[in-house]
Amino acid sequence: MNAAGYESILCGKMHYDRNRRYGFTEIGGNMNNSDKKGKGKRREADNLTPKDSISGRFDDFHTGNDSSILKHDRKVTAGTIEFLNNREDSDKPFFMLVGYLAPHFPLIVPQVYWQHYEGKVPMPKIPEGHLESQARNYKHLRIGFNVENIPDEIVRKGRELYYGLTQWLDNEVGKVLRALSNSKIADNTIVIYTTDHGENMGEHGLWWKNCLYEHASRVPLIVSWPARWKGGQRRTQACSLVDAVQTIAELGGADVPDDWNGDSMVRWLDNPDSKWKDLAVSEYYGHNIASGNAMIRMGNYKYVYHTPADTDHPAERELYNLRTDPGEFNNLAGRKKYRRRIRAMHDALVKEIGEHPNRTEQRCRADYARGYSRPDKK
Numbered sequence: 001m002n003a004a005g006y007e008s009i010l011c012g013k014m015h016y017d018r019n020r021r022y023g024f025t026e027i028g029g030n031m032n033n034s035d036k037k038g039k040g041k042r043r044e045a046d047n048l049t050p051k052d053s054i055s056g057r058f059d060d061f062h063t064g065n066d067s068s069i070l071k072h073d074r075k076v077t078a079g080t081i082e083f084l085n086n087r088e089d090s091d092k093p094f095f096m097l098v099g100y101l102a103p104h105f106p107l108i109v110p111q112v113y114w115q116h117y118e119g120k121v122p123m124p125k126i127p128e129g130h131l132e133s134q135a136r137n138y139k140h141l142r143i144g145f146n147v148e149n150i151p152d153e154i155v156r157k158g159r160e161l162y163y164g165l166t167q168w169l170d171n172e173v174g175k176v177l178r179a180l181s182n183s184k185i186a187d188n189t190i191v192i193y194t195t196d197h198g199e200n201m202g203e204h205g206l207w208w209k210n211c212l213y214e215h216a217s218r219v220p221l222i223v224s225w226p227a228r229w230k231g232g233q234r235r236t237q238a239c240s241l242v243d244a245v246q247t248i249a250e251l252g253g254a255d256v257p258d259d260w261n262g263d264s265m266v267r268w269l270d271n272p273d274s275k276w277k278d279l280a281v282s283e284y285y286g287h288n289i290a291s292g293n294a295m296i297r298m299g300n301y302k303y304v305y306h307t308p309a310d311t312d313h314p315a316e317r318e319l320y321n322l323r324t325d326p327g328e329f330n331n332l333a334g335r336k337k338y339r340r341r342i343r344a345m346h347d348a349l350v351k352e353i354g355e356h357p358n359r360t361e362q363r364c365r366a367d368y369a370r371g372y373s374r375p376d377k378k
Contacts (some may be wrong), residue, residue, distance in 0.1 A: 001023075001095040001248075001249075001252055001254050002023050003254065003255070004252055004253050004254035004255070005092070005093060006092070006093050006094055006095040006252060006254075007025065007092050007093070007094045007095070008023050008024045008025065008094070008095045008096075008097075009024065009025055009026075009027055009083065009094055009095070009096040009097070010024035010025070010026045010027070010032075010096075010097050010099065011026070011027050011028040011031075011076055011079040011080050011083065011096065011097070011098050011099065012028065012031055012072070012073075012075075012076040012079075012097070012098055012099025012100055012101075013031050013032060013072065013099045013101055014032055014097065014099050015032070015036075016032040017032075017034065017035065017036040017372075017374075018030075018032060018033040018034060018035065019374070019376060024097065027079050027082075027083055028075055028076060028078065028079020028080065028082075028083075029075050029079065031072060031075065031076070031099070035374070036372055036374075037371050037372060037374075038367065038368070038370075038371040038372035039368060039369070039370075039371040040287050040368040041365075041368055041369075042289065042290055042291065042309070042365065042368075043140050043144055043288060043289060043290050044290070045136065045290045045291075045309035045310055045312070045313045047140075047143075048136075048139055048140070048143060049143070050142075050143050050146075050148040050149075051143070051146050051148075053146070054146055054147065054148070054149070054150055054154075055145055055146040055147055055207075057105055057106065057207075057208075058150065058154050058158070060105065060106030060107060060108055061106075061107045061108075061154060061157050061158045061161055062107075062108060062157075062161075063108070063109060063110065063111040063114050063161070064108045064109070064110070065110050066108075067106050067108035068106065069101045069102050069104055069105075069106060069108070069165075070102070070108065070109075070168075072101050073100050073101055073102050073169065073172055074172070076098060076099065076100055076172075077172045077175050077176060080096070080098050080176050080179070081175065081176060081179040083096070084176070084179045084180050084183045084185070085179060085183065087183060087184070087185050088184060088185075089184045089185050089188075093252075095248070095252065098176065100169060100172065100173075102165050102166070102168060102169040102172070103162055103165035103166045103168075103169055103199065104199075105208065107158055107161040107162055107165060108161070108165075109161055109164040109165040109168050110164075110168065113164035113165065113167050113168045114160060114161055114164040115164075116163075116164060116167065117160040117161075117163040117164050118160055119160075120160070121156070121159040121160045121163055123152065123155060123156060123159070123202075124155065124159075124201070124202040124203045124204075124205075125327065126203075126204065126205060127329050130204070130205075130329055131204075131205045133331070134204070134205075135293075135304075135306050135316040135318060136290055136291075136306070136309065136313065136316060137211075137289045137290055137291065137293055137306055137316075138204065138205070138206065138211060140288060140289050140290050141206055141210055141211060141288050141289060142205055142206060144287070144288030144289070145207065145208060145210075145288055147205075147206065147207045147208075148205075150202065150207075155202045158201065158202065158207075159201050159202065162199060162201055173193070177191070187227055188227070189225075190223070190224070190225040190251055191222075191223075191224045191225070192221070192222070192223050192224075192244065192248070193220065193221070193222040193224075194219055194220060194221045194222070194241065194244060195219045195220065196219070196241075197209040197216055197217070197219065198214075198215050198216045198217065198218060198219060199215065199216070200213070200215055200216055201215065203215045204328070210284060210286055210287075210288065210289070211284065212282055212284060212293060212294075212295040212302075212304050213328055214302075214322070214326070214328060217282045217295060219241075221239070221244065223247075223269060228270075229269060229270075233272065235265075235268060235269075235272060235276075237276050237278035237299075238278050238279055238280040238297045238298075238299075239265060239276075239279075239280055240261075240262060240279075240280040240281055240282070241262075242260070242261040242262030243262040243263055243264070243265050244262075244265070245260070245262055246260070246262040246263055246264040246265075247264045247265045247266055247269075249264070250264040250266050251266060261352070261354075263277065278298065278299055279296065279297065279298050279348070279352070280296070280297040281294070281295065281296050281297075281349065281352045281353065282294070282295045283295070283353070283357075283360070285360065285361065285364040290309035290313070291306055291307040291308060291309040291313075291361055292306075292307050292357065292360060292361040292364055293305060293306040293307065293357070294307075294349060294353060294357045294360070295349075296345055296348055296349040296352065297322075298345060298348065300321055300322050300323040300324075301319065301320065301321055301322070301341065301345065302318075302319070302320045302322055302328070303317070303318070303319050303333075303341075303342060303345035303346065303349065304317065304318040304319075305317055305346060305349060305357055306318075307357050307358050307360075307361040308358065315358075317333040317342060318331050318333050319331065319332040319333040319338055319341070319342055319345075320332065
């Protein structure tokens, strides 16, 4: 975007190391000031003994007027509004990334927002025997994050607070959109709302993110530019964030390298009848798992591949028909009639990633052991 003539602005968290901004100019205060080390390790495959207590994160499920999340996001709103208020139509075009944290934990939200949802959010539905039948990595996530056997009252309160915090964020976004509407640049500014992950909220016995179930891997995507697209439209096929990147580049007239993944959605946004690939890929090689895993969504079907944890624990697979099983409780991967579909989806996954997930996992383990090379550390 910089090469295409834009000024790239960052206001809010992007998980950047304090020494790196990747072409952005940061405003609103230094909100990316941590040292990234890049080190970690896999959990031992058979280490499935739960702890005696639950995670301390659940202590931060309550109402309140201040938290690290609320404080950060208020700064983001203030910095963004100040930028928009001072921007002239004659100024250099800009690409701005507004990085909110909410509704991320800690789930602390002002009382008035929680009250809207008190007693109104249903509990997760987990069929009998489901947790025992899950792939090994999901069991590791529960034990590694210490979220086994959470009392119902905590689950219920957490889900209510999450909805309340989402509404609080919606109010902050509204302040930004109002400032944009009142600015001199509104008519020629495209607004895209999306995020990097969802929240498990106790579904499938999980909390936080870190998995490839729909409640963690599926994210919202809203694109608004009234000068080109009327409101109220919806596209129901699958896409990935790499497609969103390509879309931004095309809208901004920017060139991207030939080896970038994803496809621009501009034609699809212009015409809902345009042919679209209906495909999305997501990967998780983070912490508190025994092995990395990757997912591909094609139409109504989702395929998940868990790489081997070690020589004694082979790869595991999941296949779901999201039309008939939106809760992802009926794993079809072990049924003979789906072998051809699994083979085709696995091949498509490898093609999209550019290598077999087993290879990605081995590279990840090596990277974890080595860590990042920091210019300020000897």
